[in-house]
Amino acid sequence: MTFWFVQTLNGVSYGMLLFLLAAGLSLIFGLMKVLNLTHGSFYLLGGYFGLAVVHKTGSFVLAVLGASIAVAGIGIVMERFFLRRLHLEELPQALVTFGFLFIFSDLATVIWGGDPQTMPKPEFFSSSMQLGAFYYPTYRLFIIGFGLAVAALLWWLQDGTRIGAMVRASVDDEEVARALGINVSLLFTLVFALGAFLAALGGVMGGPIVGMYPGADFQVLLLGFVVVIIGGLGSLKGALIGGLIVGLLDNFGKVFFPELALFTIFAPMALILAIRPSGLFGRE
Amino acid sequence: MSAHSSTPMTTWRGLTAILIVGILALAALPYVLSTYYLGLVVEMMIFALFAMSLDLLIGYTGMASLGHAAYFGVAAYATGLLALRLGWDVWLALPAGLLVAALTATLFGLLALRTRGTYFLMITLALSQVAWGIAFGWRSLTGGDDGLPNVPRPDLTPHWSLTDDTTFYYFVLILAGIGTLLLIRIVSSPFGYALRGIRESETRMSALGYNVWRYRLAAFVLSAIFAGLAGCLYVYYTRFVSPDYLQVVRSAEVLLMVILGGAGTLIGPAIGAALIVLLENMISAYTERWLVVLGVIYILVALFAPRGIVGFVRERHAKRAEP
Numbered sequence: 003m004t005f006w007f008v009q010t011l012n013g014v015s016y017g018m019l020l021f022l023l024a025a026g027l028s029l030i031f032g033l034m035k036v037l038n039l040t041h042g043s044f045y046l047l048g049g050y051f052g053l054a055v056v057h058k059t060g061s062f063v064l065a066v067l068g069a070s071i072a073v074a075g076i077g078i079v080m081e082r083f084f085l086r087r088l089h090l091e092e093l094p095q096a097l098v099t100f101g102f103l104f105i106f107s108d109l110a111t112v113i114w115g116g117d118p119q120t121m122p123k124p125e126f127f128s129s130s131m132q133l134g135a136f137y138y139p140t141y142r143l144f145i146i147g148f149g150l151a152v153a154a155l156l157w158w159l160q161d162g163t164r165i166g167a168m169v170r171a172s173v174d175d176e177e178v179a180r181a182l183g184i185n186v187s188l189l190f191t192l193v194f195a196l197g198a199f200l201a202a203l204g205g206v207m208g209g210p211i212v213g214m215y216p217g218a219d220f221q222v223l224l225l226g227f228v229v230v231i232i233g234g235l236g237s238l239k240g241a242l243i244g245g246l247i248v249g250l251l252d253n254f255g256k257v258f259f260p261e262l263a264l265f266t267i268f269a270p271m272a273l274i275l276a277i278r279p280s281g282l283f284g285r286e
Numbered sequence: 287m288s289a290h291s292s293t294p295m296t297t298w299r300g301l302t303a304i305l306i307v308g309i310l311a312l313a314a315l316p317y318v319l320s321t322y323y324l325g326l327v328v329e330m331m332i333f334a335l336f337a338m339s340l341d342l343l344i345g346y347t348g349m350a351s352l353g354h355a356a357y358f359g360v361a362a363y364a365t366g367l368l369a370l371r372l373g374w375d376v377w378l379a380l381p382a383g384l385l386v387a388a389l390t391a392t393l394f395g396l397l398a399l400r401t402r403g404t405y406f407l408m409i410t411l412a413l414s415q416v417a418w419g420i421a422f423g424w425r426s427l428t429g430g431d432d433g434l435p436n437v438p439r440p441d442l443t444p445h446w447s448l449t450d451d452t453t454f455y456y457f458v459l460i461l462a463g464i465g466t467l468l469l470i471r472i473v474s475s476p477f478g479y480a481l482r483g484i485r486e487s488e489t490r491m492s493a494l495g496y497n498v499w500r501y502r503l504a505a506f507v508l509s510a511i512f513a514g515l516a517g518c519l520y521v522y523y524t525r526f527v528s529p530d531y532l533q534v535v536r537s538a539e540v541l542l543m544v545i546l547g548g549a550g551t552l553i554g555p556a557i558g559a560a561l562i563v564l565l566e567n568m569i570s571a572y573t574e575r576w577l578v579v580l581g582v583i584y585i586l587v588a589l590f591a592p593r594g595i596v597g598f599v600r601e602r603h604a605k606r607a608e609p
Binding site: 092100 | 582
């Protein structure tokens with residue numbers, strides 16, 4: 003019983019990190035039709051930047067904010083000066099985002115070395131908490147709560163604000179949105195920056211439990227893909243549900259079939275592809 | 287455009303003529319080049335074949351795969367393992383490698399071909415990472431991260447092994463040449479023209495009575511077989527295979543070769559492959575940061591040469607033709 007409870011919570015907390023990653027991936031695709039292969043790098047850079055800030059200032063809050071804002075800045079530069087010129091050109095976009103992926107990946111190895119690193123947990127959440135009959139680390143509970151809060155905030159942003167309405171209009175019909183006077187180009191930059199911000203947020207928050215290491219960028223990118231393939235590209239709900247599904251599958255897969263961990267993720271993905279090629283909540 | 291005014295037959299003849307001249311020139315190289323440069327040309331030929339195989343998908347059928355290294359890699363593993371563990375000679379190990387590539391592609395194709403566009407990009411990448419995960423995780427078979435060293439050079443007969451560099455060069459030249467001829471044959475056949483039709487408009491092709499799904503699967507599997515041939519040659523060349531062979535970096539690299547050269551032309555991707563192999567060898571001599579340099583090349587190509595070298599030359603040509 004304890005086992006199931008603890009492992010489920012582990013899976014859900016990891017799923018929340020994947021949600022942070024996939025939400026950006028999905029938003030960016032939904033609006034700009036860009037498949038952002040640099041998204042895993044945003045996650046990893048977020049983690050490394052966060053670590054640097056923690057070492058300098060000792061503050062976890064500053065690390066979260068500083069790293070996410072810095073990575074959002076990188077996102078803005080990428081969108082403004084590179085992706086914008088390749089609007090709706092699928093393959094050149096893939097090349098550019100691949101290019102940044104390789105550059106960031108190599109530079110990260112130069113700067114932070116090849117050894118895995120973990121971030122210290124914030125003081126306040128460093129202990130365990132009694133839940134009924136057993137103890138559970140509060141930090142993971144904090145991640146779950148934090149992920150849900152971000153999800154709620156994104157929902158409100160999308161469905162309850164003027165800017166969300168403009169984004170939805172541009173997703174539905176970019177031409178008409180432009181004709182109505184919506185500054186779609188500005189929205190592109192904002193959404194790309196937001197996506198980068200969320201990925202970096204996932205990287206910093208995941209720092210204490212998953213850590214940072216070379217190759218993590220590819221790994222989380224792949225998991226992010228699986229999340230949006232299962233949940234459906236362009237859907238916030240899909241990113242959340244998909245994130246939770248993949249988080250749980252990954253966690254239980256690693257516990258029960260450590261040698262075949264990837265299969266526990268990919269078999270369900272294949273199944274969903276076979277039944278619903280556009281994902282659970284994707285638009286046809 | 288000039289490509290459209292020529293009939294399939296003249297294209298086929300013209301290309302064959304260029305190819306024969308090219309093959310003759312390549313055949314003379316061992317008399318001119320040192321062992322090091324001969325090795326470089328072997329690598330160029332192998333990657334040219336690999337890039338052309340991907341072009342069959344991207345340039346001719348309009349399906350951009352981001353996981354093409356999977357087929358290169360599984361064929362390399364199959365051939366390498368059979369040669370290393372069971373001592374199979376090239377006549378058995380190489381076809382077995384191609385068969386494994388074809389079977390993998392059939393399996394992956396059944397899933398990936400349900401989707402299009404961005405989903406197709408993502409799924410081919412994800413599936414290739416599964417293959418990578420197996421190569422990385424199944425240590426008892428694949429040696430995991432360490433890979434499989436000491437794969438023997440192919441034996442043509444029990445007494446005739448291609449250990450000598452010049453003989454091996456000819457072995458690669460002949461097989462890559464055959465592969466290229468077959469690819470040219472395929473793209474200039476009615477089947478190849480049906481693939482171009484699918485690239486332009488799937489709905490129109492189904493309206494004309496083509497079973498689009500079957501054509502796409504056939505293109506997918508064929509392309510994987512040629513990628514597999516490149517993989518088999520490469521494992522014999524390096525005498526080594528590791529999970530890097532089917533990693534996304536390699537899939538991206540071959541995509542770059544195709545686009546840099548010019549998708550949809552066969553000759554373009556071959557040029558692109560030769561250039562990237564050359565650059566990689568030159569640059570790695572000076573710096574360990576090849577990946578950064580490669581990344582910059584990706585970005586520059588995407589921004590300034592999205593139609594590739596061949597596309598660039600053609601545009602210049604077209605401008606001169608109509609002043």
